[in-house]
Amino acid sequence: MAPNQSLTDEELMLQYKAGALAAFEELVRRHRRGVFHFALRFLGPPPAQAEDALQEIFLRVVRNAGSYEPKAKFTTWLFTIARHHCIDASRKNKFRRTDSLDAPLSDDDGAQTRMDRVAADAPGTDESADARRIRLAVQQALNQLPDEQREVFILREYSGVPFKEIADMTGVSENTVKSRMRYALESIRTHLTQRGITPH
Amino acid sequence: MSACERQADALMGYLYGELTPPEAEAFLAHARGCPGCSQELDGLGAVRRTVSRAEPLPDPHEALTARIFEAARAEAARVAAPVEKKASFLEKLMRPWVMGLAVAGAGAAALVLVSSNQMRMMSTEQLAKQAAPAPVVATAPAAPRDDSAKEAVLQDVSSAAPVTTENGFGSAGDAPKKARRAVADKVEREEAHASLGAKGGKADPRGGEGIGGLQGAGSAGGRAGPTGAALDEESAEKRPSQQPIMAQKKAAEPLPEPERKAAPVVEDRKADARPMASMAPAKQSPLSLPPPPPPAAAPPATAEAPREAAANKPASPSPDPAAEAQERPRAKAKLEAAADADDGAAGNALVVPGYKRDQLRMQANESSKALAKDMKTFGAMKNELRAQEELSAGTNALQSGQLPEALAAFQRAEGLHGGDSVALNARAGQATVLARMDRCGESVAIVKKIGQDAPRFSGRPAVLREVAGCFDRRRDVVTAKALREEADAAGRLASNTADQAETVVRAVRRDAAALLGCETSATAAGELPRAQGMWTVSVEADATGHVKTAHARGPAPAPGLQRCLEDLARNAVIPSLGAVTRADVMLPVQTRASAPQAAPPVRARSRASEADKATEAR
Numbered sequence: 117m118a119p120n121q122s123l124t125d126e127e128l129m130l131q132y133k134a135g136a137l138a139a140f141e142e143l144v145r146r147h148r149r150g151v152f153h154f155a156l157r158f159l160g161p162p163p164a165q166a167e168d169a170l171q172e173i174f175l176r177v178v179r180n181a182g183s184y185e186p187k188a189k190f191t192t193w194l195f196t197i198a199r200h201h202c203i204d205a206s207r208k209n210k211f212r213r214t215d216s217l218d219a220p221l222s223d224d225d226g227a228q229t230r231m232d233r234v235a236a237d238a239p240g241t242d243e244s245a246d247a248r249r250i251r252l253a254v255q256q257a258l259n260q261l262p263d264e265q266r267e268v269f270i271l272r273e274y275s276g277v278p279f280k281e282i283a284d285m286t287g288v289s290e291n292t293v294k295s296r297m298r299y300a301l302e303s304i305r306t307h308l309t310q311r312g313i314t315p316h
Numbered sequence: 317m318s319a320c321e322r323q324a325d326a327l328m329g330y331l332y333g334e335l336t337p338p339e340a341e342a343f344l345a346h347a348r349g350c351p352g353c354s355q356e357l358d359g360l361g362a363v364r365r366t367v368s369r370a371e372p373l374p375d376p377h378e379a380l381t382a383r384i385f386e387a388a389r390a391e392a393a394r395v396a397a398p399v400e401k402k403a404s405f406l407e408k409l410m411r412p413w414v415m416g417l418a419v420a421g422a423g424a425a426a427l428v429l430v431s432s433n434q435m436r437m438m439s440t441e442q443l444a445k446q447a448a449p450a451p452v453v454a455t456a457p458a459a460p461r462d463d464s465a466k467e468a469v470l471q472d473v474s475s476a477a478p479v480t481t482e483n484g485f486g487s488a489g490d491a492p493k494k495a496r497r498a499v500a501d502k503v504e505r506e507e508a509h510a511s512l513g514a515k516g517g518k519a520d521p522r523g524g525e526g527i528g529g530l531q532g533a534g535s536a537g538g539r540a541g542p543t544g545a546a547l548d549e550e551s552a553e554k555r556p557s558q559q560p561i562m563a564q565k566k567a568a569e570p571l572p573e574p575e576r577k578a579a580p581v582v583e584d585r586k587a588d589a590r591p592m593a594s595m596a597p598a599k600q601s602p603l604s605l606p607p608p609p610p611p612a613a614a615p616p617a618t619a620e621a622p623r624e625a626a627a628n629k630p631a632s633p634s635p636d637p638a639a640e641a642q643e644r645p646r647a648k649a650k651l652e653a654a655a656d657a658d659d660g661a662a663g664n665a666l667v668v669p670g671y672k673r674d675q676l677r678m679q680a681n682e683s684s685k686a687l688a689k690d691m692k693t694f695g696a697m698k699n700e701l702r703a704q705e706e707l708s709a710g711t712n713a714l715q716s717g718q719l720p721e722a723l724a725a726f727q728r729a730e731g732l733h734g735g736d737s738v739a740l741n742a743r744a745g746q747a748t749v750l751a752r753m754d755r756c757g758e759s760v761a762i763v764k765k766i767g768q769d770a771p772r773f774s775g776r777p778a779v780l781r782e783v784a785g786c787f788d789r790r791r792d793v794v795t796a797k798a799l800r801e802e803a804d805a806a807g808r809l810a811s812n813t814a815d816q817a818e819t820v821v822r823a824v825r826r827d828a829a830a831l832l833g834c835e836t837s838a839t840a841a842g843e844l845p846r847a848q849g850m851w852t853v854s855v856e857a858d859a860t861g862h863v864k865t866a867h868a869r870g871p872a873p874a875p876g877l878q879r880c881l882e883d884l885a886r887n888a889v890i891p892s893l894g895a896v897t898r899a900d901v902m903l904p905v906q907t908r909a910s911a912p913q914a915a916p917p918v919r920a921r922s923r924a925s926e927a928d929k930a931t932e933a934r
Contacts, residue, residue, distance in 0.1 A: 140388050144381060152376040167380050174384045176755070178391045183757030187791055196789070200754050207717045247371035254370050273367065278334060287789055294328040298360070305363045315362035 125190035133181050140181075144174055147191070150275050151198050157270045158202040159209070160259050169205060173198045188284060195277060196285045199267050206263060250313060257307035261300055268293055269300040320353055327357055331364070703732035703742070710745045714752075723749040740766060744775045751779075751786040759783045760799070767806070777807040 121142065123131070131139035151173055156166035176197050184193065258266050264286070271277040271285075279297070283290040305315055326343040329335040335343060347353045710725030726745035729738060743762050750759035760783050766776055780803035787796040 135392070137388060137392060141385055144384055148376055148381055148384070153373045156373055163374065167376060170376055170380060171384055171387070175387050175391070178388045180755055180757060185790075185792070193790075196754060204717065204719050204753070208720075244371065247369060250366060251370035251373075254367055272332060273364070279328070279332070284791060285789075291325050294325045297328055298324065301360045301363050304367065305359060308363070308366060313366065315359070315366040 126186040129181070129184055129190050130186060133184055140178070143177075143190070147194060148174075151194065154195065154198055154270055154275055155202055157255065157258055157274060158199075158266060159205055160255060165205070165209075169198070169201055173201050176201065189281065191275075191277065192281045192285060195271060195275060199271070199285060203263055203267070249311075250308075253308055253311045253313055254304065256311075257304040260307065261303055265296045265300040265303070268296045269304075272297055320350060323347075323350070323353055327353060327360075331357065331360055699732050700735050700738060703729045703735070703738040706732065707738060707741055707745065710742070710749075714745065714749060719749050719753050723753075736770075740770050740773050741775060744773070744779045747779045748782045751782040754786055754789060756783065756786040756790060756792075756795075759786055760795075767802075771806070772809055773806075777803040780806060 123139070123142075125143060125146065128139040128143050132143065148170060152166055152170045155169035155173070156163060159165050159169060173194075177194065180197070258269065261269065267286070268282055271282050272279065277285075279290050279293045283293045286293065308315055323343060323346050326335065326339065327347075330340055330343045347357055706725050706729035710722045710729060713719075713722035713725055723746060726742045726749065730742035730746070733739065743766055747759045747762040747766070750756075750762070763776070763779050763783050766773055766779070770776070780799050784796040784799035784803065787793075787799065
């Protein structure tokens with residue numbers, strides 16, 4: 117195991133703050149996937165947008181490294197940066213002309229929609245088709261959620277951030293976070309049902 | 317609150333495994349007995365299970381990771397090399413070579429105009445001396461020039477340069493050596509041209525255009541303006557009135573081949589289009605400056621000679637005062653007669669040497685000074701307007717939540733250097749945006765700088781509170797508290813400042829009116845800078861802008877002052893700013909002097925009446 121791999125995130129960040137570039141690289145390797153998925157779910161397709169967000173988020177980590185203090189978990193700090201960036205990007209997107217995810221990409225019947233294009237490259241099986249369908253439906257449901265509910269859901273459900281830390285990040289009470297989570301789950305349930313997907 | 321409402325949060329905690337064992341047990345016990353909670357728990361649990369079966373998302377590309385590493389290295393290198401910091405716009409502007417270049421360019425441009433005047437004058441005087449015995453030098457045009465004479469001319473030019481540079485931009489000591497050499501080149505060309513008897517053809521009527529000619533040079537934007545030869549070339553092409561004089565050139569002896577093929581003065585001009593240009597020596601400079609005409613030069617007899625026979629004074633840098641005194645009345649009479657005759661060629665001021673030359677020179681001096689001042693002021697005002705526009709864009713973006721766009725707009729506003737107040741507001745905007753982006757460190761650095769530069773800035777308390785909020789979100793309550801305390805202190809200071817500012821404004825207003833002739837009292841020229849120095853911060857642009865705002869809400873001004881200020885605001889170049897000093901710049905001196913006596917226009921009077929009524933109503 118490489119020396120850096122035995123260190124906690126906070127220790128790595130402090131090392132990076134002191135100038136150890138390798139510590140930053142280790143942090144990136146550890147958290148790039150989680151941050152990328154957070155951005156991808158928050159912003160929705162296309163993935164390029166999430167890639168830009170990922171780069172920008174870690175650049176902000178770089179620029180703010182000098183002011184980092186290990187008063188909270190590194191992931192809390194990191195996802196705080198991520199959510200701020202994604203919220204800004206999301207608002208920017210609202211002012212831009214966006215194409216409907218459900219709009220067909222061509223005039224052919226049964227043509228793929230833009231949503232269909234947002235898919236991992238995987239061979240088609242029944243199971244994977246069902247999984248893809250669920251993913252698309254969930255993404256659509258997320259896109260329709262208010263920002264505050266969406267971020268709570270993604271952070272808790274996918275990034276595993278506890279409710280208390282989400283409350284710290286967002287500046288609201290833990291009860292409020294839990295309420296937002298409940299609303300988000302209920303909205304997703306409704307959306308899945310409308311799409312013919314019965315939660316079970 | 318019902319038991320289910322109390323258990324709602326526990327349900328979520330249980331669903332995500334965040335309850336302690338006793339809490340989980342308690343919730344389960346409740347759920348077994350509550351169908352609603354039990355159903356809710358099952359339903360939400362099913363959603364979670366379904367969501368977990370979704371297709372996994374793709375991972376980020378390795379290339380992206382590599383880009384992140386590269387960016388981190390670049391950032392580290394940037395931080396480690398502070399000397400490579402990009403210079404601000406003002407820093408670039410203040411670099412000596414930039415300043416020198418700007419001054420040299422402006423000075424050269426101004427001197428080009430004056431040189432053309434002098435060349436034309438010299439030409440005419442040479443023509444006028446056709447009856448006079450030609451000196452040896454002038455009658456031997458084919459002879460190669462004496463280098464020693466040329467050096468002497470260079471020396472003359474060097475010593476004479478301060479005289480000419482005071483015509484235009486820059487100071488006497490700013491004329492570059494290159495320009496002086498170019499002046500010498502001009503002298504040589506003039507000599508040769510005079511010896512051909514075709515000097516008049518090279519006259520540049522633009523020299524008599526004053527501002528027009530200077531504007532042409534000034535529009536080069538500090539670059540080297542057109543050379544005298546180029547000016548002459550253009551003028552010869554464009555001015556039919558010069559044709560009779562131009563015709564003399566054809567009768568003149570052509571230049572010897574070796575000299576004609578000498579390097580041209582201006583690279584992008586036709587080098588051999590005219591003898592004058594082709595006579596240019598190898599030394600080239602786009603900054604042609606007029607030399608004082610050599611004392612002994614005189615042209616041979618030409619067709620214009622009879623006309624100029626009476627005016628046979630040589631154009632020398634040290635004319636005989638007595639002779640000139642005798643010459644001026646005659647010259648003036650001639651000019652008036654020519655003007656009456658309405659003859660384009662006869663009305664040419666070149667006909668009368670000496671007197672008109674001095675007049676034109678003085679006019680060019682005044683015009684160039686005024687133009688320089690106006691252009692500088694206009695440039696500054698344009699900058700400020702653009703900066704204000706960027707500030708507005710930044711504010712709108714901030715309110716819309718478009719933080720990166722807001723940050724960029726505020727940075728652009730600061731970079732435009734539109735004035736102290738604009739810069740302060742731009743920095744405050746940046747600090748606010750950064751605080752909202754959770755870049756607390758950067759934000760607090762800016763707000764500290766604001767505190768050092770402008771502790772009385774009225775916007776400082778709000779910015780400090782924004783930054784405090786940033787630290788709150790980071791759970792740094794100590795720093796947040798300190799910032800809030802500082803915000804409170806800054807608020808008290810700003811309030812005191814406003815009271816002081818009001819006192820100053822009243823004094824400024826009174827004295828600004830005095831300067832503009834609305835009342836008789838001391839000048840405002842000293843008051844306004846003092847006011848600006850007293851308080852460098854204001855929500856409005858500056859002290860002069862505050863005058864316009866304050867008088868609307870302050871004590872009712874005298875009707876005369878009210879009307880005067882209204883006129884001033886209307887005359888401002890940028891009405892929305894309406895600064896008194898800008899109006900002062902735009903109003904000509906004689907208008908200012910006569911302002912109190914002049915009856916205000918009807919429109920102004922009605923506006924003033926309305927304003928007075930509004931003030932009285934207050």
